[in-house]
Every structure is written in structure tokens, then in C-alpha cells.
Amino acid sequence: MTSPTIDLRSDTVTRPTPAMLDAMAKAPVGDDVYGEDPTVNRLEGLAAEMLGKEAAVFVPSGTMGNLISVLAHCGRGDEVILGDLAHIYLYEQGGSAALGGVHPRSVPTQPDGTLRFDDIENAIRGDNEHFPISRLLAVENTHNRCGGRALPVEYMDAAGQLAHKHGLKFHVDGARLWNAAVALNVSPDRLAKEADSLSLCLSKGLAAPVGSVVVGDKEFIRKARRMRKAVGGGMRQAGVIAAAGIVAMTEMVERLADDHANARRLAEGLNRLDGISIDPETVQTDIVIFDLDREDITPANLSAGLRGHGVLLNPIGGKRLRAVTNYHISEADIDRTIQAFGAVLEAGAQVTDKKVFTYG
Ligand code: TLP
Numbered sequence: 001m002t003s004p005t006i007d008l009r010s011d012t013v014t015r016p017t018p019a020m021l022d023a024m025a026k027a028p029v030g031d032d033v034y035g036e037d038p039t040v041n042r043l044e045g046l047a048a049e050m051l052g053k054e055a056a057v058f059v060p061s062g063t064m065g066n067l068i069s070v071l072a073h074c075g076r077g078d079e080v081i082l083g084d085l086a087h088i089y090l091y092e093q094g095g096s097a098a099l100g101g102v103h104p105r106s107v108p109t110q111p112d113g114t115l116r117f118d119d120i121e122n123a124i125r126g127d128n129e130h131f132p133i134s135r136l137l138a139v140e141n142t143h144n145r146c147g148g149r150a151l152p153v154e155y156m157d158a159a160g161q162l163a164h165k166h167g168l169k170f171h172v173d174g175a176r177l178w179n180a181a182v183a184l185n186v187s188p189d190r191l192a193k194e195a196d197s198l199s200l201c202l203s204k205g206l207a208a209p210v211g212s213v214v215v216g217d218k219e220f221i222r223k224a225r226r227m228r229k230a231v232g233g234g235m236r237q238a239g240v241i242a243a244a245g246i247v248a249m250t251e252m253v254e255r256l257a258d259d260h261a262n263a264r265r266l267a268e269g270l271n272r273l274d275g276i277s278i279d280p281e282t283v284q285t286d287i288v289i290f291d292l293d294r295e296d297i298t299p300a301n302l303s304a305g306l307r308g309h310g311v312l313l314n315p316i317g318g319k320r321l322r323a324v325t326n327y328h329i330s331e332a333d334i335d336r337t338i339q340a341f342g343a344v345l346e347a348g349a350q351v352t353d354k355k356v357f358t359y360g
Pocket of ligand 1: 010063064088091140173201
């Protein structure tokens with residue numbers, strides 16, 4: 001019998017739970033572009049309540065959630081200040097610039113996922129006809145490229161207050177805000193207090209098959225809903241997927257603590273291996289980013305070698321690789337993964353297959 005694959009490429013690989021499939025089969029539906037899908041309406045009401053905001057809109061993906069948020073806050077020629085390692089900046093095809101004419105102004109992302117307040121203040125433009133208009137500050141919580149670091153309440157409050165002091169809106173890419181809330185032991189609405197908008201994913205650690213939700217005040221959501229339609233995100237009987245999203249938000253948040261414990265276990269195991277560097281103390285949530293410090297084996301080689309042992313994970317550029325724990329990964333899978341690393345690192349340069357996907 002071949003053992004099942006241990007898929008650590010992302011928490012996006014999660015498949016719907018039996019409770020989700022059941023809810024999807026039974027969901028009452030209607031045409032959501034008419035506002036008539038009772039299940040979508042329920043999901044949006046629940047999300048708004050959980051995040052302490054007036055309203056919400058259901059979207060197909062985190063990328064669309066961020067895009068319509070930026071476009072609802074900013075017009076052409078306006079500027080969004082964000083981190084140079086932000087998902088919006090690195091991994092969304094520059095959609096808000098390409099489609100909305102919104103100029104991105106990046107500032108250095110600190111290793112803990114925060115942006116320095118000095119850097120933000122220095123990036124805010126004065127009143128001068130040479131400059132775009134600074135309109136929006138965006139942060140990411142948890143921070144993907146910083147190894148899933150959770151930005152604490154004090155930081156979120158202060159960042160939002162800084163934005164507001166200068167007349168900017170404050171957007172949070174909260175694809176994994178649920179993970180941040182669990183790791184910090186605070187409620188999601190507390191983290192969201194100063195945010196004018198947040199985009200939250202249901203199809204990552206929470207295991208829904210599809211969907212994200214954007215929350216904010218009624219006027220912002222009205223604009224975001226218009227933008228959603230413009231980019232083709234107006235879905236019809238979307239209750240069949242929203243039903244899974246409701247299960248995600250009501251039943252799948254607390255268990256994220258298991259993913260976090262598994263990620264820490266993985267980091268501790270990897271830290272014991274020669275040629276891998278990671279500080280396990282920095283692993284707060286489900287993402288483990290580590291460096292491979294070996295002359296004889298590249299991250300692509302390592303990834304290909306692990307694939308031979310049934311373990312999937314991605315190089316993310318330079319010496320770095322990323323593993324993400326999730327609903328389908330058990331403690332035993334983590335131990336098997338660490339063993340596989342040991343075997344591949346011992347085999348070293350013998351591993352030559354380079355056909356590996358990279359986010360580099
Ligand atoms: N992240 C994916 C890849 O795109 C890198 C992953 O595997 O982690 N914000 C953040 C912080 C994200 O990590 C992601 C997805 C998104 C937004 C976009 O979400 P989707 O994939 O639903 O468009």
C-alpha cells in the first residue's frame with residue numbers, strides 16, 4: 001500500500017469537510033446578484049458580525065477581495081502604501097495598478113511582518129502636484145512571506161490610527177486573520193477594530209473549497225460590491241459554496257491551534273537537521289519558512305527529493321522553502337516529513353530532478 005501524500009505546499013490545498021459537503025448539498029439558494037441568495041446573505045451577516053463591521057460581501061478569492069478593496073478605496077492616480085513583501089504587492093499581478101491605475105508605494109517589511117511607522121509616515125505624500133495622492137495603508141495579518149507572523153493588537157491599532165491621522169484608509173489583507181486571532185488568543189473583531197476594510201479567506205486554513213469575504217462599513221461594501229461585479233465576481237446561486245464558508249467560520253477556527261502546534265513541531269524537527277536554519281520560536285501559526293544552507297543541494301533539489309518520499313512543499317526563492325500545515329496534516333505526518341528531510345539531505349547531490357514549482 002502506498003502511503004498518502006503529505007501536502008505542505010499551502011493551506012489552500014485543503015478539501016471540504018463532511019459537514020461542509022452536507023451543508024452545500026442542502027443550502028437554500030437564489031440569485032445573489034439580485035441579493036436573493038439566503039445562504040450568501042447569512043454568510044455575509046455572520047462575517048460582518050464576527051469582524052465587528054456593518055456589512056460584508058462574498059467573493060471567489062482572496063486576490064479579488066484585496067483587489068476590490070483597493071479599488072473601492074482608491075481612484076486612478078491614488079497611492080496605496082504597503083510592504084515590499086505583501087501578497088498584494090508580490091503575488092496579485094499588480095492587479096490594482098494594472099486594472100485600477102492605483103500606484104503602489106512599497107516600504108520595507110520587517111521580519112515580524114510589520115511596517116515601521118517612520119517608514120509609513122515618510123511615504124505619505126505632501127500636497128504637491130508632482131505626487132500621487134496617498135489614499136490607503138495596507139498591512140497583512142498573518143504575514144505570509146514572513147513565515148505566518150501574527151501582528152499583535154497594539155500594532156494593528158497603532159497602524160490604523162496612524163493611517164487615520166493622515167486621512168488615509170486602513171485595509172487589512174486578513175487572508176489568515178483567523179490564524180492570527182487564534183495564535184494571539186484574541187477575537188478577530190479586536191484585531192479588526194481600526195480597519196476600514198478586511199479581506200478574509202475561507203479556503204485556506206478553514207478548509208472551505210472556495211471563497212473569501214470582504215468586510216467594512218455599508219458605504220465601502222456598496223462600492224466593493226460594484227467593483228466585484230465589474231471584475232466578474234458577481235456569482236449567482238453562490239449559496240452552494242457560501243454554505244461551506246459558514247461551516248468554515250463557525251466550526252473550523254478553533255482547530256487552527258492544531259495546525260499551529262504541528263508547524264512548531266515541524267520547525268523544531270527541521271532545526272535539528274544539519275543544513276536547515278530556522279528559529280522555531282518565530283513560528284506562531286501554520287507557515288514554516290526556512291533556509292537551506294548547503295552547497296551540494298538546491299531548494300529545488302530538496303523539494304524534488306521530498307516529492308519522492310511523498311512530501312510536497314515549495315521553494316520560494318533564494319535559499320528559502322515554505323511548508324504550510326493544514327487540516328489534512330497530522331502529528332504523525334510531521335514526524336514522517338522530518339524523517340524524509342533527513343533521508344534527502346543525507347542523499348545530498350544525488351537528487352537531480354529540477355522540475356519544481358517555485359514562487360521565487
Ligand atoms: N496565498 C497563496 C499563494 O498565492 C502564495 C498561498 O499559497 O499562500 N493574501 C494572502 C496573505 C495570501 O497568502 C493569499 C494566497 C492571498 C491573499 C490570495 O488568496 P487567493 O489564493 O484566494 O486568491
